[in-house]
Amino acid sequence: MSSYRRYNYRAYPTQGQREALSCLYGACRYAYNWxxxxxxxMRRRHGRMQSCTQLSNMFVCVQLVVAGLVTMIFRV
Incomplete structure (x- = not known):
């Protein structure tokens, strides 16, 4: 029988680190929910779910489109 040890760590990030972590967690939450x-x-429309590879490729395409739109908006 094996046992697992549990460790608790506490972090005290600086203000800049807090902002960076907040952006990171927000991006992760967005990607997961998307x-x-x-x-x-896909399941509702076609009765089957997409594979992880298909979703990953779609997400990369969405990121590229969004990045392109942001670039176009700020060029004006």
Missing amino acids: TLDQREL
């Missing part, structure tokens, strides 16, 4: 939404949409 993926769930796309899987559910």
Whole structure:
């Protein structure tokens, strides 16, 4: 029988680190929710879910389109 040890760590990030972590967690939450939404949409429309590879490729395409739109907006 094996046992696992548990460790607790506490971090005290600086203000800049807090902002960076907040952006990171927000991006992760967005990606996770987007993926769930796309899987559910595909299941409703076609009766099957997309593979992780398909979702990953779609997400990269969405990121590229959004990055292009942001670049176009700030050029004006």
